[in-house]
Amino acid sequence: FAPLDCKEPPAAKTSLPIIGHFLGFYRHQIGYLELLRRRTFSSAYTLKVGNIKTYVVTEPGLSHAALQSRALSLEPLSATVATKMLGMSKTANRHFGIDEHGHFIGSPMLTERRLEFSKMLASGPSLTEPSQVASNCVANAVNNVGTGLGKHDLFGWLRDVITVGTIGGLYGPMNPVALDPTLVEDIWTFDENQLRLSWEILQSLIAPAGVRAVNRIAAAFEAYVLEGRDKLASAAVRSTISSAQKLGLSLNDYARLEVFNISVATVNTVPTAVSMIYNILAKPALPQALRDEIQAVLTHVNTGSPDPSGSSKTKKKKRKMQLDISRAAETCPLLVACYQEALRIGSTPTCNRAVLEDTLLADAATGADVLVRKGQRVSIPTFMLHSRDQIWGGDATAFDPWRFMPGGSADAKGPGRARREQGFVPYGGGLHLCPGRHLAKIEILATGALMVMGLDFLAGEDGKAIVAPTYSEATGAKKPEGETRIVRIRRREGWEDVEWSVKV
Numbered sequence: 001f002a003p004l005d006c007k008e009p010p011a012a013k014t015s016l017p018i019i020g021h022f023l024g025f026y027r028h029q030i031g032y033l034e035l036l037r038r039r040t041f042s043s044a045y046t047l048k049v050g051n052i053k054t055y056v057v058t059e060p061g062l063s064h065a066a067l068q069s070r071a072l073s074l075e076p077l078s079a080t081v082a083t084k085m086l087g088m089s090k091t092a093n094r095h096f097g098i099d100e101h102g103h104f105i106g107s108p109m110l111t112e113r114r115l116e117f118s119k120m121l122a123s124g125p126s127l128t129e130p131s132q133v134a135s136n137c138v139a140n141a142v143n144n145v146g147t148g149l150g151k152h153d154l155f156g157w158l159r160d161v162i163t164v165g166t167i168g169g170l171y172g173p174m175n176p177v178a179l180d181p182t183l184v185e186d187i188w189t190f191d192e193n194q195l196r197l198s199w200e201i202l203q204s205l206i207a208p209a210g211v212r213a214v215n216r217i218a219a220a221f222e223a224y225v226l227e228g229r230d231k232l233a234s235a236a237v238r239s240t241i242s243s244a245q246k247l248g249l250s251l252n253d254y255a256r257l258e259v260f261n262i263s264v265a266t267v268n269t270v271p272t273a274v275s276m277i278y279n280i281l282a283k284p285a286l287p288q289a290l291r292d293e294i295q296a297v298l299t300h301v302n303t304g305s306p307d308p309s310g311s312s313k314t315k316k317k318k319r320k321m322q323l324d325i326s327r328a329a330e331t332c333p334l335l336v337a338c339y340q341e342a343l344r345i346g347s348t349p350t351c352n353r354a355v356l357e358d359t360l361l362a363d364a365a366t367g368a369d370v371l372v373r374k375g376q377r378v379s380i381p382t383f384m385l386h387s388r389d390q391i392w393g394g395d396a397t398a399f400d401p402w403r404f405m406p407g408g409s410a411d412a413k414g415p416g417r418a419r420r421e422q423g424f425v426p427y428g429g430g431l432h433l434c435p436g437r438h439l440a441k442i443e444i445l446a447t448g449a450l451m452v453m454g455l456d457f458l459a460g461e462d463g464k465a466i467v468a469p470t471y472s473e474a475t476g477a478k479k480p481e482g483e484t485r486i487v488r489i490r491r492r493e494g495w496e497d498v499e500w501s502v503k504v
């Protein structure tokens with residue numbers, strides 16, 4: 001490396017040259033980035049690992065500048081990393097804009113795909129359709145819970161329900177996961193192995209489970225298209241399949257790309273919903289406060305309908321209750337605040353960019369600026385912005401939905417608003433702002449509301465209280481660990497006869 005320009009962020013030093021940062025990541029996982037922030041005392045620092053130089057941005061103003069800059073792009077990284085990780089063919093490189101020397105020269109396919117997908121999932125019937133399917137899946141799961149207390153691995157249960165619902169909504173009723181639910185496990189295995197899969201060589205030795213998961217999912221997607229089951233997919237997915245076909249991507253390469261797509265569509269939604277629900281249950285006053293609030297968006301649809309599951313002799317009346325989640329945004333501020341709080345602390349995506357041109361990133365509020373060099377990377381780990389006391393008014397790592405309510409420390413109209421807005425980027429920003437955010441919001445709000453209204457939860461063991469989850473150090477999306485995952489669940493007392501549905 002050439003020495004850093006004085007305008008470039010300071011280098012994060014390590015006492016052991018070459019292997020120091022590797023050991024740091026090995027020991028502290030992603031928390032190592034926060035450790036380096038404290039060590040460098042800077043709004044951005046430069047991390048040199050192997051032959052890659054990454055500028056880690058740690059302040060709201062600079063992260064906003066980076067996300068909005070047109071001279072920084074996710075596409076070169078998606079192109080080079082995804083093709084490697086997914087084991088795509090050499091010819092696929094061309095479609096991803098990688099030339100014969102391995103350089104990124106721009107990819108109309110990636111740009112077109114992103115724009116089309118964003119448009120389709122923004123509003124209207126093409127958003128309603130997948131949202132409805134995903135929400136129905138959660139309603140069915142609640143309807144299927146028994147009246148006696150049963151022990152559940154709450155994370156595992158929600159993971160499966162949300163994954164099946166999201167993929168059903170996007171890829172239609174005959175999607176690969178509907179036909180083979182064991183693929184859910186493969187999605188998570190892929191997520192845990194992403195880092196190792198992005199190695200240049202020896203992936204089968206370093207990440208055999210990851211390679212197996214990619215191959216299994218890709219084979220299922222090949223069959224999905226060959227058998228014409230994709231005809232039943234959502235408009236958003238159909239449009240991306242047709243653009244891949246138009247550009248001549250082979251069936252195998254398309255199927256491998258879907259491994260990445262189904263992963264991004266689920267591995268952030270699940271931990272966010274899981275964090276929201278566990279934390280609601282762990283705060284004694286919260287479930288009742290939410291139940292009082294959500295009552296306003298319930299409609300008793302049909303009080304007189306017979307119980308479809310009963311025999312003709314034992315026909316019971318079922319109360320059909322519809323949750324109108326489309327009204328939750330204005331009517332249920334506490335539920336929305338729980339969703340925001342779960343986004344803030346429950347999922348920890350990192351926004352990555354490749355620098356296309358030497359660029360000066362400037363924080364408009366503080367006047368601080370840093371130079372990022374062409375060909376290098378910028379990384380914005382959202383957890384570093386979302387968990388800082390100075391931005392969130394103290395106790396930033398705790399789940400406290402009231403901070404988002406009027407008069408709370410994160411009140412949208414309160415002091416420090418601009419800094420908080422720039423420092424709250426759960427869905428990234430700029431050109432690459434997550435296209436699935438509207439779908440995710442509907443799914444997570446519906447999941448939270450249905451669980452709270454329809455079910456009673458008790459800790460796994462008698463006499464114990466449900467506690468906020470602690471997380472395992474595993475790589476990939478956040479997963480609660482050990483005993484905290486087990487809870488006892490039954491239909492809510494007095495509401496056992498309700499059959500739930502959702503209006504999105």
Ligand code: HEM
Nearest residue numbers: 264265268269272349351426427428429432433434436440
């Ligand atoms: C709580 C749930 C979710 C969270 C927290 C989340 C977060 C993110 C983040 C941080 C990014 C990177 C943005 C950037 O770099 O600026 C992203 C990208 C993306 N997300 Fe999501 N996401 C969620 C749900 C979804 C869902 C449900 C879908 C699919 C329908 C989806 C599809 C995508 C896609 C395709 C991209 C890549 C965008 C691009 O290449 O420009 N996400 N998401």
